[in-house]
Amino acid sequence: KQEVTQIPAALSVPEGENLVLNCSFTDSAIYNLQWFRQDPGKGLTSLLLIQSSQREQTSGRLNASLDKSSGRSTLYIAASQPGDSATYLCAGGVNTPLVFGKGTRLSVIA
Amino acid sequence: NAGVTQTPKFQVLKTGQSMTLQCAQDMNHEYMSWYRQDPGMGLRLIHYSVGAGITDQGEVPNGYNVSRSTTEDFPLRLLSAAPSQTSVYFCASRPRTGLKYEKLFFGSGTQLSVL
Numbered sequence: 001k002q003e004v005t006q007i008p009a010a011l012s013v014p015e016g017e018n019l020v021l022n023c024s025f026t027d028s029a030i031y032n033l034q035w036f037r038q039d040p041g042k043g044l045t046s047l048l049l050i051q052s053s054q055r056e057q058t059s060g061r062l063n064a065s066l067d068k069s070s071g072r073s074t075l076y077i078a079a080s081q082p083g084d085s086a087t088y089l090c091a092g093g094v095n096t097p098l099v100f101g102k103g104t105r106l107s108v109i110a
Numbered sequence: 111n112a113g114v115t116q117t118p119k120f121q122v123l124k125t126g127q128s129m130t131l132q133c134a135q136d137m138n139h140e141y142m143s144w145y146r147q148d149p150g151m152g153l154r155l156i157h158y159s160v161g162a163g164i165t166d167q168g169e170v171p172n173g174y175n176v177s178r179s180t181t182e183d184f185p186l187r188l189l190s191a192a193p194s195q196t197s198v199y200f201c202a203s204r205p206r207t208g209l210k211y212e213k214l215f216f217g218s219g220t221q222l223s224v225l
Contacts, residue, residue: 032211043114043200043216044153051211089153091214097143097168098214102152 002027004092006101013080014109021075021104023090033066033073034098036089044089048075080108112136116201116217123191123224131186131220133201139215140206142184146170146197147219153200159184160206191224198222 003026013019023033031052036044048057048064050073056065063076073090087105091098117132135142143158145168155168159178173195175187184203188195201217 034214036214036216041219043218044202044214046213046215049211049213091153093211097155097158099155100145100153102150 002030002092002099004090004099004101006088006090006104008104009102010105010107012107012109015080015082017080017108019077019080019106021077021088021090021106023073023075023092023101025071025073025092025099027092028068028071030066030068030092032093033064034091034093035062035064035073035075036091038087038089038103040086047088077106080106082108082110084108114201114203114215114217116199116220118220119218120221121223123188123222125191125193125224127191129188129191131188131199131201131222133184133186133217134182135184135201135203135215136182137203137205137215138181139203140181142178142201142203143168144174144176144184144186145200145202147200148197156186156199188222193224196222196224 005024033050035047038044050066061078066073085108087103089103091100114135140161144156145153154170157176159165199220202214204214205212
C-alpha cells in the first residue's frame with residue numbers, strides 16, 4: 001500500500017527566502033506525483049504534476065522534482081511571498097486513486 | 111466552465127439521518143472521486159469511479175454509498191449518519207487518458223457536522 005509522508009508538518013520563513021518542501025513515498029512504482037496547494041477553508045488546487053517518466057516540472061517560482069529510486073519528491077519555492085502561505089500537499093499514484101500526504105503548513109512572514 | 115461543483119457547502123445532521131452530498135463537473139471527466147479530510151488524518155479516499163456505471167471502494171467506504179449514472183454527476187450518500195462522519199468532504203475529477211496521468215481538479219468542499 002502506498003504511503004506518502006511530508007516533513008515538516010509546519011514551516012515558517014521570512015519573506016524572500018527560498019525554501020524546499022519534502023515528500024517521501026513507499027512504492028517506487030509510482031505512476032505520477034502531484035503537488036497541491038490548499039488555502040484555509042478551500043479546496044485543493046493542483047500546482048505541478050510529474051509523470052513517472054519525468055524528473056521535474058516548473059511553473060513560475062515553483063519547481064518540483066521526482067526521484068523514484070529514493071522515493072522522494074521536493075517542491076522548491078523561490079523568493080517566497082506572504083501570498084504563498086498555505087498548506088502544500090503531495091500525492092502519489094500507483095494505480096488510479098491518488099494517496100495524499102498530510103501536508104506542510106507554510107507561513108511566509110512579511 | 112464551472113469546474114467541480116459541490117452542494118451543499120455546509121450541513122448539520124442528527125445521528126441516524128441520511129443525506130446526499132452532490133458533486134457535478136462540466137469538464138467531461140471520466141474519473142471522479144470522493145475524499146474526506148480530517149485533522150491529523152489528511153485526505154482519505156472514500157469511493158471513486160472511472161466512468162458511468164463503474165464505481166469502486168477507497169480506503170474508508172463504510173457508511174457511504176455512491177452511484178454514477180452519468181458522466182457529470184457523482185453523488186455521495188450517507189445512509190445513517192454517525193458523529194464519526196463529521197468531516198470536510200471533497201469531490202475531485204480528472205480526465206482518464208490511458209497511461210498518461212492528468213491533473214486532479216477539486217471542488218470547494220462540503221463541511222458536514224453530525225450531532
